[in-house]
Amino acid sequence: KDSYAVTLLPGDGIGPEITAATKQVLQALATRCNFRIEWKEALIGGAAIDAKNDPFPQESLEQCLASDSVLLACIGGYKWDKNPRELRPETGLLKMRKEMGLFANLRPAKVLPQLIDASTLKREVVEGVDVMVVRELTGDVYFGTPKGIDMVNGQRVGYNNMIYSESEIDRIARVAGDVASKRGGKLCSVDKANVLDVSQLWRDVVTDVITKDFPEVELSHMYVDNAAMQLIRWPKQFDTIVCGNIFGDILSDEASMLVGSLGMLPSASIGESGPGVFEPCHGSAPDIAGQDKANPLAMILSAAMMLQYDLDRPEEAALLEKAVEAALDAGVRTPDLKQDNDGCKLVGCAEMGQVVAKLVAEIEV
Ligand code: NAD
Ligand code: IPM
Ligand code: MN
Numbered sequence: 215k216d217s218y219a220v221t222l223l224p225g226d227g228i229g230p231e232i233t234a235a236t237k238q239v240l241q242a243l244a245t246r247c248n249f250r251i252e253w254k255e256a257l258i259g260g261a262a263i264d265a266k267n268d269p270f271p272q273e274s275l276e277q278c279l280a281s282d283s284v285l286l287a288c289i290g291g292y293k294w295d296k297n298p299r300e301l302r303p304e305t306g307l308l309k310m311r312k313e314m315g316l317f318a319n320l321r322p323a324k325v326l327p328q329l330i331d332a333s334t335l336k337r338e339v340v341e342g343v344d345v346m347v348v349r350e351l352t353g354d355v356y357f358g359t360p361k362g363i364d365m366v367n368g369q370r371v372g373y374n375n376m377i378y379s380e381s382e383i384d385r386i387a388r389v390a391g392d393v394a395s396k397r398g399g400k401l402c403s404v405d406k407a408n409v410l411d412v413s414q415l416w417r418d419v420v421t422d423v424i425t426k427d428f429p430e431v432e433l434s435h436m437y438v439d440n441a442a443m444q445l446i447r448w449p450k451q452f453d454t455i456v457c458g459n460i461f462g463d464i465l466s467d468e469a470s471m472l473v474g475s476l477g478m479l480p481s482a483s484i485g486e487s488g489p490g491v492f493e494p495c496h497g498s499a500p501d502i503a504g505q506d507k508a509n510p511l512a513m514i515l516s517a518a519m520m521l522q523y524d525l526d527r528p529e530e531a532a533l534l535e536k537a538v539e540a541a542l543d544a545g546v547r548t549p550d551l552k553q554d555n556d557g558c559k560l561v562g563c564a565e566m567g568q569v570v571a572k573l574v575a576e577i578e579v
Contacts, residue, residue, distance in 0.1 A: 215249075215526075216248065216249045216250060217249065217250040217251075217252065218249065218250070218251050218252065218282040218283065218525055219251075219252045219254065219280070219281045219282050220240075220251050220252070220253060220254070220281060220282060220283050220284070220285060220520075221254050221255070221256050221277050221278050221281040221283075221284045221285070221489075222237065222253055222254065222255045222256070222284075222285050223255075223256055223257075223258045223259075223274070223278075223284065223285065223286040223287065223491075224255065224261070224287050225258055225259040225260070225261060225286065225287045225288050225289040225290075225303075225498065226259045226260040226261055226288065226289050226290055226291045226303060226498045226503075227288060227289075227290065227291050227497070227498025227499055227500045227503040228287070228288065228498055228499045228502060228503045228504075228508035228563070229259075229261075229287030229288045229289070229498055230287070231503075231504075231506065231508050231510070231563045231564070232287050232288075232494070232508050232509075232510040232512075232513045232563060233285075233287045233513070234564070234567065235510035235513070235514065235563055235564060235566060235567025235568075235570075236285065236287075236510055236513045236514050236516075236517050236567070237253065238567050238568070238571045239514050239517070239534070239537070239567060239570045239571045239574055240517050240534075241571070242571040242572070242574045242575045243530055243533065243534055243537075243574045243575075245575070246533075246574065246575050247527075247529075247530050247533070249527070249530075254277060254281070256273070256274040256277045256278065257271060257274050258270050258274055258286065258289055258303075258306050258307065258310060259288075259289025259290060259303035259306050259307065259498075260289060260290065260291050260293060260294045260303045262274065262306060263294055263297070263301055263302075263303065263306075267301070268306075269289075269300075269301065269302060269303050269304075269305050269306025269307075269309070270305075270306035270307070270309040270310050270313075274310075275309075275310065275313055275314070278310070278314060278489060278491070279314065279488065279489065281489050282489060282524060282525060283489045283490060283492065283520050283524035283525060284314075284489055284490070284491040284492065285491075285492050285493075285513070285516065285517060285520060286307075286310075286491050286492065286493040287493070287494070287498075287513055288493070288494060288496060288497050288498040288499070289303040289304065289306060289307050289497075289498055290303045290304060290497050290498045290500070291303065291498055291500045291503075292500055303498075308356060308357070310491065311351050311352055311483060311491070312352050312357065314483075314485060314488065314489070314491065315352070315485035315486060315487075315488065316351055316352065316483040316484060316485045316490065316491055317350060317351055317352045317353070317382070317385060317386060317485055317486075318348065318349075318350070318351060318385075318386055318389040318483070318484050318485070319348070319349040319350075319351040319462065319481055319482070319483045319484075320346060320347075320348055320349075320393065320481060320482045320483075320484070320519070321346070321347040321348075321349060321462070321466040321469070321479060321480075321481045321495055322344075322345070322346045322347075322479075322480065322481075323343065323344075323345045323346075323347065323466070323469035323470060323472055323473050323479060324343070324344045324345075324473065325340050325341065325342065325343040325344070325472055325473050325474075326473070326474075326478075326539060326542060327341075328539065328542035328543060329473065329474040329475075329478070329542065329551060330474075331553055331556065332473075332474030332475060332550075332551045332553060333471060333472055333473065333474045334471060335446065335471070335472065339446075339447075339448065339449065339450075339472075340449065340472050340473075342450060343449045343450055343472050343473075344397075344398075344453075345445075345449060345452045345453070345454075345455060345469055345472070346393055346394075346397060346453070346454045346455070347455045347457070347462055347465055347466045347469060348386065348389060348390040348393055348454060348455065348456045348457075348462075349457060349458075349459060349461075349462025349463065349466060350378075350382065350383075350386040350456075350457070350458050350459050350462065351459060351462075351483055352382075352459075353377070353378050353379075353382045353458070353459055354376055354377070354378065354458045354459035354460050355374045355375065355376040355377075355459070355460050356459050356460065357377075357459075358374060358375030358376055358377035359375060360373065360375060361373060361374045361375060376410065376412050376458075376460075377412060378412050378415060378416060378458065380415065380419055383415065383416050383419040383420060384419055384423055385486075386456065387403075387419060387420045387423035387424060387456065388423060388427070389484075390403075390420075390424075390454060390456035391423060391424050391427065391428035391431050392428075393454055394428070394431045394453065394454035395428055395430055395431050397453055397454055398453035398454070399430060399431055399432060399453070400431070400432045400434070400452075400453035400454060401424060401428075401431050401432070401433050401434070401453070401454045401455075401456060402433075402434045402435070402436055402441070402452055402453075402454070402455050402456070403416070403417065403420045403421075403433065403434070403435050403436070403455075403456050403457065404435075404436050404437075404438050404441045404455055404456070404457040404461055404465065405417050405435065405436075405437065405438065405457065405458070405461070406437055406438050406439075406461075407435070407437070408437055412458075413458075416458065417435055420433070420435075420456065421433065421435075438457070438461045438465070441455070441457075441461075441465060442464070442465065442468060445465065445468055445469060445472070446468070449469070449472050466479065466481075466495050467495065470495060470496075474551060475509060475550040475551055476495065476496040476512070476550075477494075477496060477508065477509025477510075477511060477512050477548065477550045477551070478509065478511055478512055478515070478551075479494065479495040479496065479512050479515075480492070480493075480494055480495070480512050480513070480514075480515035480516035480518070480519055481493055481494065481495050481516060481519070482516070482519040482520070482523050484523060489524060490520070490523055490524050492516040492517060492519050492520040492523075492524070493513075493516055494512030494513045494515075494516050495512065496512055502549075506562035506563050506564055507548065507549050507562060507563065508548065508563045509548040509549075509550050509551065509563070509566065510548075510563050510566055510567050510570075511538055511548075511566065511570075514534070514538060514567075514570060515534075515535065515538060517534065518531045518532075518534040518535050518538075519531070521534065529579075533574065533577075533579060534574060536577060536579075537570050537573040537574035537577055538570055540573045540577050541566065541569045541570045541573055544569065544573075545557065545558040545559055546558065546559050546561045546565070546566060546569050547559065547560060547561065548560075548561060548562070548563065548566055
C-alpha cells in the first residue's frame with residue numbers, strides 16, 4: 215500500500231500549531247519515502263462545540279472510522295470549562311475513545327540522551343530510562359455509572375463509580391503481556407487492591423492471564439501510591455506498567471518528567487480492530503496557546519507510532535524518530551526543554567517543525 219487516508223483532529227489551544235508542524239514533517243517523510251497521505255481534517259473538542267454544538271459530532275466519528283488512521287492534537291480550554299458535561303471538550307475525547315473501541319493506550323516514556331538535563335531529576339536516575347505505560351482507556355471511573363451530583367440531606371454529594379468487568383481487564387492484560395514480551399519481558403501491574411474491590415479483581419485477572427498465557431513475562435504487582443513514589447525514586451526498575459484508566463493518566467504525566475517534558479510524550483490509542491488514534495499525552499496547554507511556544511515533538515512522535523502501528527511502516531517510523539533525535543543533536547530546543555547556559559538555540563513550535571521536516575528529508579538512514 216502506498217497511499218493512506220489520515221484524519222487530522224487539530225482540536226484546541228496549541229492543537230492547531232502542533233498539528234501544522236506534524237503535518238509538515240509527515241509530508242516531508244512521505245515525499246522522501248514515496249508514499250502518499252490523503253489528509254482530511256475533522257472537528258473535536260471546543261472547536262467542534264463552537265461549530266456544531268457537539269464535542270464529537272457523528273460526522274467526525276464516521277470520518278475517523280473511514281480512515282486508515284487518526285492523528286489527534288489536543289482538546290480543552292478555559293472557554294468551555296463551565297459548560298454542562300455533555301458540552302465539554304473532554305466529553306468529546308472520551309466519546310471518541312469509547313465509540314472507536316480504543317481500549318488500550320500505549321504511553322512510552324523513553325529518556326533521550328540529549329535531554330537528560332531537561333529532567334528535574336538527577337542524571338543517574340533518568341539516564342537510560344525506558345518505561346512503557348499500558349493504560350486501559352475505555353473503563354474505570356471515567357465511564358462508570360451511576361455518576362452525578364445530587365442533593366442528599368440538604369447538601370450536594372458528588373459521585374463516580376470505579377468499575378471494571380473481567381473481560382475489560384482480560385483484554386488489556388493481553389495487550390500488556392504482548393507489549394512486555396516484546397520489550398524487556400517485565401510487567402508491573404499497578405492497582406489499589408489493598409483498599410478497592412475493583413482493584414482486587416484487576417489483580418486476580420491480570421495474574422491469571424499473564425501466568426497462563428504469557429509465562430515468559432515476569433509479573434509483579436504494586437500499589438499505585440508506592441508506584442508513584444518508585445517512578446521518581448528509581449524508574450529503571452520498570453519496563454512495562456499496566457494499569458487502569460485513572461492511574462495510567464496520572465502515572466504517565468508523572469513519567470513525562472523523567473523524559474524532561476510533557477511535550478515529549480507520545481501515545482497510541484488502539485482497539486481490537488480498525489484505525490487507532492495517535493495523540494500526545496499532553497493537553498491543549500492554554501497557558502502558552504497561540505504564542506508559538508509549544509513543543510510539537512510529542513505529536514510528531516505520536517505520528518511515528520502511527521507509522522508503526524497503523525500504517526505498517528516501521529522503517530519510516532524509525533526514520534522519523536531518528537530525525538527528532540537529530541534535531542535535538544543539532545541543539546534546537548522549544549522553551550519547555552531549554553536549560554540556562556546549555557548552548558542550545560531556543561526555537562518556536564513552527565521552527566522546530568521546519569527543522570525536523572528538513573532533517574527527515576535529508577538525514578542518512
Ligand atoms: P496540559 O497538558 O495542557 O498542560 C500542562 C502543562 O504542560 C502546562 O504548563 C503546559 O503549558 C505544558 N505543556 C503541555 N503540553 C506542552 C507542549 N506540547 N509543549 C510545551 N509545554 C506543554 O494540562 P492542563 O493545563 O491540566 O489542561 C489544559 C486543558 O487540556 C484542559 O482543558 C484539559 O482538560 C485538557 N487536556 C486535554 C488532553 C488531550 O487532549 N488529550 C490531555 C490533557 C489535558
Ligand atoms: C489525557 C487527558 C484526558 C484523560 C482528559 C482530557 C479527558 O488527560 O488524554 O491524558 O484524562 O484521559
Ligand atoms: Mn492526562
